[in-house]
Amino acid sequence: MRRDYFTLDVSNVDWVDDDGEPSKPTVSIDFEGPVATLEERLTDQNGNPLPAEETDVAFRYKDDVGADDATGVVSVTNRLTGDFVLELNEDAEDVGTFITAARRYGEQAGDDGEYRVDIALGGEDFVSYEKSTFLVYDNDGNLLRNHSLIPSGVEL
DSSP states (O other): OOGGGEEEEEESOHHHHHTOOOOOOEEEEEEOSOHHHHHHHTBOTTSOBOOGGGEEEEEEESSOTTOTTOEEEEEEEETTTOOEEEEEEEEHHHHHHHHHHHHHHHHHHTSSOOEEEEEEETTEEEEEEEEOOBEEEOTTSOBOTTTSBOOTTOOO
């Protein structure tokens, strides 16, 4: 599945820099490719959308961490099978801003961090996930705990 089939939009992150009222950060992903393929990846054996607890969201740097204009790949995976559900290219700075907003929102809500992922297929809403973990890896595949959003008590 081609990464350029996806459009990613982020909302509710500007309040962090403006010291505004906290609002749950949301990432909206729209897929404009062969819908049947992604729909199959986003559903279980019974044809029901995968629940949030059966998915993981991550970012893997393609460049060195801290490099100017660093980019990477945002992915959603099926936690039970390990299969990639979707992947798309994104700027590392934008991902860092999103994770900071999720962490600060979580602090306001009294936990470690929260965010929402909305996935649409061809402009039609398909599934929404409430998440609290967002893992970040360097370009060698090593987990960057300080860059990640990991709830306390979670052992990886």
